[in-house]
Amino acid sequence: MKVLLYFEGEKILAKSGIGRALDHQKRALSEVGIEYTLDSDCTDYDILHINTYGINSHNMVNKAKKMGKKVIYHAHSTEEDFRNSFIGSNQISPLVKKYLVSLYSKADYLITPTPYSKDLLEGYGITVPIVSISNGIDLDRFKHSVDKEEKFREYFNIKPEQKVIICVGLYFERKGIIDFVELAEKFPEYRFIWFGHTPMYSIPKAIRTIVKDEHPENVEFPGYIKGDIIEGAYSAADLFFFPSYEETEGIVILEALASKQQVLVRDIPVYQGWLVDKENCYMGKNNKEFTRLIEELVEKKIPDTSLAGYKVAKEKSIEHIGHELKDVYEKVLKNESIQNKEQIHQKN
Incomplete structure (x- = not known):
């Protein structure tokens, strides 16, 4: 199993919680022995695990889908936590929600940090499977x-x-x-x-x-x-x-x-x-x-x-989070395996 961790605008977001979430993901995957890459040009990965929402992120999802790759979206953001932030955030938050729903709906699986944010996303009408996994913490x-x-x-x-x-x-x-x-x-x-x-x-x-x-x-x-x-x-x-x-x-x-x-x-x-x-x-x-x-x-x-x-x-230590991420990755790949078998069976 090989995972492409994609993070658009890493330098800009490095000082935010999302930026630290990426660091935690890298540590978590290393802890449980999962190979990962940050190279967006890589093509030999199995799962795209994406953390961000810009135009390049949108393109990465479409590219992965065309290549037949599995996509896991890490849903760090909601309309609710976009409000009362940047200039004009309250005015455009409904559009942000619509955009997030369109992106998240392209994934095979969604990961979000808490049961609360999971409930919010389900309330948006998203039908993609969602699991809550903490962003984790480096205790050392x-x-x-x-x-x-x-x-x-x-x-x-x-x-x-x-x-x-x-x-x-x-x-x-x-x-x-x-x-x-x-x-x-x-x-x-x-x-x-x-x-x-x-x-x-x-x-x-x-x-x-x-x-x-x-x-x-x-x-x-x-x-x-x-x-x-x-x-x-x-x-x-x-x-x-x-x-x-x-x-x-x-x-x-x-x-x-x-x-x-x-x-x-x-x-x-x-x-x-x-x-x-x-x-x-x-x-x-x-x-x-x-x-x-x-x-x-x-x-x-x-x-x-x-x-x-x-x-x-x-x-919520990084080691615990690593095992939870691994479970989701395996579930997504297992589902792909089942679907492939069903397609072969139908052809026969």
Whole structure:
């Protein structure tokens, strides 16, 4: 079995969750001994596993179909998580949905990160078989490291007594960036750091203004930072606060859980079945609840759930994901084998 992992615009999307999903797929397939290629000109593959949605992605699907190859579409995106993101996203989201449905419907199988996103896709009327498989997490990368934590503290000049709350995400309203800044105003004694970057020309003026100018002194937007500093931040911070309104999974949550960090998220449907309030994380519905929970969690007035959260991350380790992907690949190829036998039988 040989798989072509196709990822259009890899450099552009490298800083996003989808970009990290590709890295996880490569690791996962290596873990279970499945041969893969990233060469889009390759022709001796069995399955096209495609992650992106541009014109080249559309062409790759058509090319694979003409060659008689099996196509698995990794459905990272939905209309719901496209809204409240880029300039004009809400206006064109119905067209995006129509386009995604047309692409996804060409596949032999769909993989999507959570049961929630699976339900959304089925609600679009897509009849292609769909399975939910987490994007996975590299547990080794997020092992506790005193050295990484020290690099994080040095980079941001964090004093021993300072409390730090972090978030990781694109500069989207959907991600809860407005709430993050509003809540920071209520806690001037804490430092709030939002990691991540989105080109300013692509986001609405209101969000550009917040990131560039109109935010409290205790809020920082250092941009996209990778490696030891962000990995140290995950474990050294006092809280990972992710107020996103819509996700298909949220790889950054898995990264925080793998770092044994205390996690606070918005209570939204995507977490049903794997995150449980007061058990492996804390959840809030609005800024009033977040205000109370941030203070109680940072000051350790309520029980810590980080160890239970780490167990969630372990269940979604890259090795586990590799076996789940392998099962889908084998199922798709087995179905092809059955169809070929049926065709031979009909001819006879």
